[in-house]
Amino acid sequence: MAGPYARYDKLLFDKPADRVLRVTFNRPETFNSVDAETHAQMTDLWVDIGRDPEVNAVIVTGAGRAFSAGGDFNLLEGIAGNFDVVMRTWREAKDLVYNIINCSKPIVSAINGPAAGAGLVVALLADISIAGRRAKIVDGHPRLGVAAGDAAAIIWPLLCGMAKAKYYLLTGKAVSGEEAERIGLVSMCVDDDELQSIALETATSLATGAQSAIRWTKYSLNNWLRQAGPTFDASTALEMLGFMGDDVKEGIAALREKREASFRRDCPL
Template sequence: MNLQDFKELTVTTKDRIATITLNRPDTLNAVNAGLHTELKHVFRLIADDKDSDIVILTGAGRAFCAGGDLAWLQGMIDVPARFNDIIEEAKAIVFSMLELPKPMICRMNGDAIGLGATLALGCDIIVATDTARFGDPHVRVGLVAGDGAAAILPYVVGFMRAKELLLTGDLLTADEAKQMGLINHVVPAAELDAKVDQIAGRLVRGATQAIRYTKIGINRGLRKFAQENMDALLAYESLSNQTEDHAEAIAALREKRKPIFTGR
């Protein structure tokens, strides 16, 4: 697989800046099986790309990433073994982002929800539109927050704040996320590209090796934290995938009603 083989995302490069775009705009860039697999590979490939020094991660259309695709989630309820098949992919996505030596800017052009929040957290600098929301509502669909946010969020904002966000599944406005230290810059949509280009341009003109090694050094602790926790988190998420509450939550989303949880 190379950078031009992807179907659910696109990769373009200009002036040594690579842009990875989640390209399912009709679903708010919700992650399906194909996109999940492509995310497993893209950060390793971009790390080896000789034509880029800086990476921008963004979404097509009006959202960054709305989380998991409902049909994909339903498929894993119907055949639980399918969830077990993606565990190694989920780990590879997070670890490859945290191990990427090139600085990566999240151009958060809209909501970053669930796995979308994980993808944003895997970046080094986040620039968001002022209307975007951020959060990981796994528990609101009866799932353990196992695919990344719980392995990164406590390290970034502290355990107490992370537990409240993950146990309630609450969404933050971009300004609230900035106040917590989750987002670096919040701008009107019309100013998003200019701000991202300004930061990317400054980094690409900088001392490449010094910047890379600084990122690698800073990320050592975060990588260790994620690696120590993701196996257990994903195992628990796999168990929660088989609960009645999760099936009820997905059914409620598809039927556009509130779920009725029973604790089973």
């Protein structure tokens, strides 16, 4: 797509309705995993969307059978043990979350399969999150050997309560679309063949409504997330600290080899 989105070559853009922009993670061959370039582009995108006078609402979804599988192995291995890359990733991770929170346009996520990592940030921080029944939501940071950073510490407890948040974030267990709706983690769960049409219907309603009322309501509600900024900053910093340790190397190797990880059994904390 030309204009302000021409530089975002790792993402797919179209306008399925007037003043509705659809953003699609477009690496279906890897379940829309996120490489370093995609991570950077995801971070900057929301600023341009906020400034685009032709866009009133946004849909985010994934090509093929997945929403986004999160960071790919090359991205994770490039971060592990590399202080400069860790610092850059930390900045991007913070900017991604705050840019979504501060984007004035309402965002609708259509979660059409597995959603993890940086992709899950967008899925759950969306103002309205719609999951298909075969959605599989998982925050697997501890299974990777790092703290649950990204947006987990601020958004999960607010959506589904602290007890459920701790259960899923500490264990790394997956949440189905139906269970995510039941516990309040997503706005709704719908049949997979209706997911995209319902997301478009929702976004169109937002795009044609009273824009000042919708945007100011979003701004006000997102103050709950802004108040949790110190919690988010700490969790993401601790995630990045984990990338400087040994557990993450074992976690990446275990994921590559499709086996259980053998992490160290103690921690000096």
